[in-house]
Amino acid sequence: GDSVTQMQGQVTLSEDDFLFINCTYSTTWYPTLFWYVQYPGEGPQLLLKVTTANNKGISRGFEATYDKRTTSFHLQKASVQESDSAVYYCVLGGGLGAKLTFGGGTRLTVRP
Amino acid sequence: EAAVTQSPRSKVAVTGGKVTLSCHQTNNHDYMYWYRQDTGHGLRLIHYSYVADSTEKGDIPDGYKASRPSQENFSLILELASLSQTAVYFCASSDRDRGRSDYTFGSGTRLLVI
Numbered sequence: 576g577d578s579v580t581q582m583q584g585q586v587t588l589s590e591d592d593f594l595f596i597n598c599t600y601s602t603t604w605y606p607t608l609f610w611y612v613q614y615p616g617e618g619p620q621l622l623l624k625v626t627t628a629n630n631k632g633i634s635r636g637f638e639a640t641y642d643k644r645t646t647s648f649h650l651q652k653a654s655v656q657e658s659d660s661a662v663y664y665c666v667l668g669g670g671l672g673a674k675l676t677f678g679g680g681t682r683l684t685v686r687p
Numbered sequence: 688e689a690a691v692t693q694s695p696r697s698k699v700a701v702t703g704g705k706v707t708l709s710c711h712q713t714n715n716h717d718y719m720y721w722y723r724q725d726t727g728h729g730l731r732l733i734h735y736s737y738v739a740d741s742t743e744k745g746d747i748p749d750g751y752k753a754s755r756p757s758q759e760n761f762s763l764i765l766e767l768a769s770l771s772q773t774a775v776y777f778c779a780s781s782d783r784d785r786g787r788s789d790y791t792f793g794s795g796t797r798l799l800v801i
Contacts, residue, residue, distance in 0.1 A: 579729075581729075609789070616794065616795075617794055617795075618691075618777050618779070618792030618793050618794050618795055619730070619777070619790075619792050620792065621789035621790070624789060664729055664730070674720070674732045674735060674745060674746075675730075675732075675790060677722075677729035677730040677731070678729055679728060679729045680729050
């Protein structure tokens with residue numbers, strides 16, 4: 576079945592640092608790849624979507640890219656702020672069963 | 688504003704008791720989902736529905752039932768609650784283009800089984 580592996584469980588940075596989070600995925604379908612962000616006390620919300628057609632997504636200063644050859648996708652931001660502190664999920668969609676497959680999440684803490 | 692509303696926001700249940708979690712959406716979406724969140728596991732799909740009066744099993748359906756009486760409402764039922772079902776539960780909705788559209792999640796229900 577579909578699977579997503581998110582290697583970094585926790586990341587701690589200082590303001591203005593560079594952020595890079597990496598995931599790998601496995602699927603037999605043409606994937607649509609998402610990054611969701613979850614703030615405390617809230618449900619996940621869509622941050623970015625990347626399809627096999629466009630290879631890249633940009634939103635709120637975040638950039639997501641994917642590499643079909645290595646079946647990996649990444650989230651990066653040039654300069655993080657304290658307000659970016661949250662849990663970030665890489666998510667795989669596009670297969671059968673009307674479902675999204677979530678990675679384990681990366682908790683980002685940005686120190687002022 | 689389109690939204691997904693879950694109730695209750697939190698609940699304490701006794702082992703062996705029945706628990707019903709409710710979800711209401713105003714997005715006019717066809718698809719609705721119940722996910723469970725545990726630390727280190729991300730979110731895992733329990734049940735979903737693509738039309739009223741029909742539900743489908745997700746990845747971890749054991750111990751849970753679901754009910755979709757209308758397009759707007761989707762319930763998750765724990766007939767005999769167990770300690771292992773302590774978790775945060777999220778409801779979500781999406782439109783017909785399943786898997787390729789973004790989901791709208793509710794704010795979650797924190798369930799503690801004692």
